[in-house]
Amino acid sequence: MNIFQISYKNLLRRKTRTFFTVTGIMLSAWVLVTLLGFNRGYENSLNNDIDAMGFQIILTAKGCPYEAATLMLKGGTGLRYMPQSIVADVDKSPEVSKTSAMLMHAEFDPNKGENGGTSIYLGIDPQTYPEMKPYLQFQQGAWFNENSQDEIVLGFEAAELEQREIGDLMILPGSETEFKVAGILKRTGTQDDGMIFLPLKALQKTFGKEGQLTMLGIQLKREADANLFEEELYKLQDVQVVSMAQVKNTIMSLVTSAKVIVLSIAFIAFLIAMFGVLNTVLMSVFERYQEIGILKSMGALPSDIFKMILIETALLCSLGAAFGIIFSLAFADASEKIIRYFLPFTPNGNLIAIDLQIAALSFAAIAAIGIIGGIYPSIRAAQIRPLEAIRAND
């Protein structure tokens, strides 16, 4: 019988203690793996949500409002335009993955309210815009066709206000052209809810803004340096750069703060596991004081006793870590539901992303910390003198 078998049998001899020790380590491992998975999942989900916004950079004519709310506050005035040729200039840059040209237009509608009101329209490129705004989902219908010039897509609130459904007709103020509603977006909670989307060319033609743009949405390649590229854009004349990278960085710094808290909790779980193992194994060594003395009197070397206790510890930790990982995988969905219930704002996607790397890292960490916790009891066991141990029986 080798030392490994002796250690294994020792654990089986004290089934209740082994069970509770493994359960304690398992719970710590479960907490650790879930927290690490949450850390990764939350960051990934947030990143995906931000990337799904499409544009990392918006280029506008200098002084031009780029949000509908700002435009409304200015009474629909203050729009400035860039020539459409700027699209080709920006597309040439190696950092650019995609661009999408847009024209925002505010038109006074005399039949809105007692003294009239302003309606805002967004002309978009049907080929590029939907691809860059994948989070926009439809309640009814879909985006207009690439070559369509007489179709319209409404944000959720715009459709409610206009009482439009797909197939219904619409006219724009000051124009007799009829547009057919091709789609109605689901509510997004953004300014898109109140927006009326038209094909870029149709909007340019209807309001006499041929060849003009108010915004250019730019998506960069993953490896591109956004800050350097922004500097390049500033070299273009009379444009302003609105960078989502700044917003993303701010969000990510908030996430980093949360990450520190999460990792601190994970570290505490770690310490609990280590001291739990140390205490249990040390108690076990004291209980087996005479037994270890007899083993030594029968010829076992201190190194054999040290190995035996350390292997016992390693077995306990490995079993606990393995069960903890299995539990964290099995209950990941339930944990995610609980987190979503308690957190007011959670991004879309998997909040707990446990992969092989996290599982392997947690297993190694728990096993290592357990073994570290087992060193002291193993040394104490190795130092037991056989004669003293046997006398202690009397």
Place this chain on the structure above:
Amino acid sequence: MKKLMLSLLLLSALCSQSFGAVGCDLNDPDRDVKRFFPQSTGYKTAYMSVDKLGGETLLKEIEEKLGDNFSGLYETIDVPYTLYTIYQKDKIIGYIHGINQKGQYGGLQVFLVYLPDLTIEDFYCQKLTSKKAKELRSREFALQFNGLTFKDFENYDPKTAQGGSDKVKALKNPNPQDDADFKAILRAVKKNLILTKIFINAKEAK
């Protein structure tokens, strides 16, 4: 701090929530109430909906009186309605109530101004998208509704645009060759009359 606020706003935007159906409010109630009731000293606003007042039973009753079903994405049982009760000191001198109605080219917001006995005192189309919007929002068109009551519309059938009292039959469409929005307005007026009576009764019962 600004960045933090922006980020939180963005976070809240990323996490979509659901909201209720859209109602129909006066754009500028203080100004509009004074315009319709110059002698008013104040007004109270009450928010009501068919689902909260009587649910499906009430909806059926309304549809029966209207002679048409609530239909489409936006004409639903949970639409919130705003009833303005106008006061001169402690005395109620009238009501203002508006409803949304699907028009040919966009949404209509049809407000009726009532005397306390629910006779129409004025008609106001707050929003109208139509090729003939100017005519349908004209003073001449609005004046035609003055003095009408639910009795006049009781037998009006919005589906066929037939029936109603002689006064209703006498209402002139300023654009006879295109009557879609005119018919929509008449349906909105009848629905407004029905709902206003129900809401006032519910308010008084409280």
